[in-house]
Amino acid sequence: MLFASPELAPWVKVGGLGxxxxxxxxxxxxxxxxxxxxxxxxxxxxxxFPQAPIVERIPGAAALPEAQILxxxxxxxxxxxxxxxxxxxxxxxxxxxxxxxxxxxxxxLLSRAxxxxxxxxxxxxxxxxxxxxxxxxxxxxxxxxxxxxSPVALxxxxxxLAYQGLFPSGVLKELALxxxxxSIDELEFHGQVSFxxxxxxxxxxxxxxxxxxxxxxxxxxxxxxxDGLLRARQADLYxxxxxxxxxxxxxxxxPHLSRPYGIDDLDGKRANKETLQxxxxxxxxxxxxxxxxxxxxxxxxxxxxxxxxxxxIVSTPAQLxxxxxxxxxxxEALHALERRHKGEIAVRSGFDETLAHRIEAGADLFLMPSxxxxxxxxxxxxxxxxxxxxxxxxxxxxxxxxxxxxxxVFDAPTADVLLATVRRAIDVYRDPAAWRRLQRNGMxxxxxxxxxxxxxxxxxxAALSRSAxxxxx
Numbered sequence: 001m002l003f004a005s006p007e008l009a010p011w012v013k014v015g016g017l018g019x020x021x022x023x024x025x026x027x028x029x030x031x032x033x034x035x036x037x038x039x040x041x042x043x044x045x046x047x048x049f050p051q052a053p054i055v056e057r058i059p060g061a062a063a064l065p066e067a068q069i070l071x072x073x074x075x076x077x078x079x080x081x082x083x084x085x086x087x088x089x090x091x092x093x094x095x096x097x098x099x100x101x102x103x104x105x106x107x108x109l110l111s112r113a114x115x116x117x118x119x120x121x122x123x124x125x126x127x128x129x130x131x132x133x134x135x136x137x138x139x140x141x142x143x144x145x146x147x148x149x150s151p152v153a154l155x156x157x158x159x160x161l162a163y164q165g166l167f168p169s170g171v172l173k174e175l176a177l178x179x180x181x182x183s184i185d186e187l188e189f190h191g192q193v194s195f196x197x198x199x200x201x202x203x204x205x206x207x208x209x210x211x212x213x214x215x216x217x218x219x220x221x222x223x224x225x226x227d228g229l230l231r232a233r234q235a236d237l238y239x240x241x242x243x244x245x246x247x248x249x250x251x252x253x254x255p256h257l258s259r260p261y262g263i264d265d266l267d268g269k270r271a272n273k274e275t276l277q278x279x280x281x282x283x284x285x286x287x288x289x290x291x292x293x294x295x296x297x298x299x300x301x302x303x304x305x306x307x308x309x310x311x312x313i314v315s316t317p318a319q320l321x322x323x324x325x326x327x328x329x330x331x332e333a334l335h336a337l338e339r340r341h342k343g344e345i346a347v348r349s350g351f352d353e354t355l356a357h358r359i360e361a362g363a364d365l366f367l368m369p370s371x372x373x374x375x376x377x378x379x380x381x382x383x384x385x386x387x388x389x390x391x392x393x394x395x396x397x398x399x400x401x402x403x404x405x406x407x408x409v410f411d412a413p414t415a416d417v418l419l420a421t422v423r424r425a426i427d428v429y430r431d432p433a434a435w436r437r438l439q440r441n442g443m444x445x446x447x448x449x450x451x452x453x454x455x456x457x458x459x460x461x462a463a464l465s466r467s468a469x470x471x472x473x
Contacts, residue, residue: 001028001460002127003037004114006107006136008076010353011044012091015296016242016377017133017159020209023245024456027449029075031457036125038114040085040106041070041078052078056122063174064109069122077122079113104167107195108175111139118144118152129460131155135165138199142181145202153467155459156199158208160374161217161224162300165195189225200229204463207238207456209375210396214239222372236466238459241399242375243449244384249360251385256357263443266386266436269361276362279355280346282319289429290319291422292363292387294356294378297326297334302369302392304330308415310337313422314344321363322347323355360385365425371413373397383407383442390421404428406442 003025007018025035039045046052049072056069067081079085084106089095092103100106114137118130130152132140141154171193172182182188187198200206208214216222218231230237252262258275261268274284282290291313297303303326314320322334322345331349338347348355360366366382366389375396379389383400389407391397403409408428410421428434 001033001035001129001131002114002117003035003131003133004110004137004140005037005039005133006091006110008037008039008045011048012039012042014090014092015160016209016375019245019377020159020242021133023243023449024453025075027243027453028456031450031453033457033460034125036075036077036127038069038077038079038110038117040091040110041080042085042091043087045072045078046080046086049073049076049078054080056117056120058113058116061112061176063105064112064176067109067113069113069117071123077117079110081109084109104165104171104193105174107136107165108139108171111137111195112143112176114140115143115147118154119147119150127152128464129153129155131157131460132199132203133157134159135163135194135196135199138165138195138197139175139177140199141202142177142187142198145186145198146178146181151467153204153460153463154199154202155205155207155463156196156203158196158200158206158217158374161196161208161222161226162372164189164197164224164226166192167195169193194226197226197229200226200233203236204467205236205238205459206230206233207240207459209239210241210399211239212398213372213374213395216372216395238455240452240455240459241396241447242377242380243447243452244377244380246384246448249357249381249384251361254357254361256354257361258358261361261386263386263440266439269386272358272361273364274362276321276358277319279358280321280348281343282321282346283343285319288317288319289364289426290321290362291365291367292359292382293320293322293324293367294359295324295368297322297324297330300371300373302371302413302418303334305369305413305415305418306367307333307337309419309422310341310345312419314341316423316426317344318426320345320367321359323352323359325350360387363387364429365390365408367422368392368397369410369413369418370394370397376400379407380447383445384447386439386443388425388438388442390418390425400445400447404438406438406445 005021009018052070259271
């Protein structure tokens with residue numbers, strides 16, 4: 001199976017997709033599959049694998065330049081094209097946060113390379129299944145549909161339907177796709193080209209990252225205009241909850257922590273809380289609940305709700321620590337809040353792996369009031385670390401957190417309801433026996449990748465059984 005992704009942790013990671021792209025193929029291979037990944041040869045990956053040999057060359061087409069496939073190791077292929085990938089910044093944006101003007105070419109080439117490998121193979125290996133992830137690789141379906149026949153079965157995963165890869169209709173010519181691809185039954189979406197629509201339309205099977213989100217995206221509020229197509233493909237749509245790597249996220253042997261701890265020895269959380277407070281310049285107050293946030297600082301994640309209730313939260317009293325990146329107006333508002341509540345709120349912009357682990361371990365509660373959340377990973381990390389999460393009942397949050405058993409769940413994403421839930425959580429925090437039970441319940445949950453990997457293998461088998469011949473370029 002070929003697993004195509006625009007991200008791969010730890011080298012290139014914007015959100016949860018980077019971690020899924022690392023962890024799911026590993027779990028599938030442990031289950032006996034032969035999975036190889038394809039990602040762009042970004043500078044960090046070329047630096048990590050400087051001796052990777054060329055194993056395949058892909059000729060240019062239209063505005064897509066010639067490229068080559070490097071074998072970083074047996075299970076990882078890199079798409080090498082310096083003209084499109086040798087850049088500073090992130091995989092999608094410049095260092096100042098502006099989308100690359102040629103993203104349609106950058107991820108059109110990634111999609112075409114995935115379809116090429118699915119058809120031609122490399123080093124004598126050819127996959128039976130092509131697993132495309134999000135819009136950045138979804139155009140592989142169009143290249144397969146408008147090329148020459150191929151028996152490969154395409155599985156399309158939707159990690160976040162809000163991002164569809166929308167571009168002007170004129171890009172089809174640059175992408176070496178025929179005018180016939182621009183139709184309501186294919187890539188056309190309100191006068192634009194939708195990469196993701198192509199994947200949904202042509203895939204033998206469609207997956208998304210939690211059962212609840214699979215249901216939600218078939219409704220107008222969550223369907224981003226594609227709910228009708230998704231309802232039409234309901235029989236081929238599967239919701240599979242993401243897992244986490246229990247070796248990387250293990251409080252009993254996490255190298256980022258000041259003191260290890262586990263389900264039978266939670267005293268170490270106090271030491272990690274004190275370390276976190278010291279690192280962030282907060283007074284060491286063991287009796288005051290410390291709330292943590294790690295992630296993208298955007299409306300989807302409910303950061304505007306946090307801004308509305310932060311004054312009330314710290315007045316209870318409590319402390320709040322925030323790590324993440326997002327639009328300037330949110331970042332500036334959070335830093336203004338920090339200045340207003342010196343010694344109670346600490347904000348760190350950007351991403352810091354060590355600090356992320358320290359927040360999961362040192363916080364007493366984790367705030368995750370997302371308006372929608374396809375899966376979410378931080379609530380899984382939090383439960384693993386004995387840090388009950390406070391979540392909105394949506395997507396993967398609804399599928400993984402149980403109110404008053406492993407965390408706190410609320411139904412309406414409003415500031416008032418969030419604040420009421422925070423106060424309810426603080427009441428439980430003040431009851432040591434109830435709090436310890438809540439922590440241990442969360443730590444006893446098992447969100448390893450193995451169960452999800454078995455489910456994916458079932459989906460691949462279903463895709464193969466229903467897959468017709470696929471074209472290739």
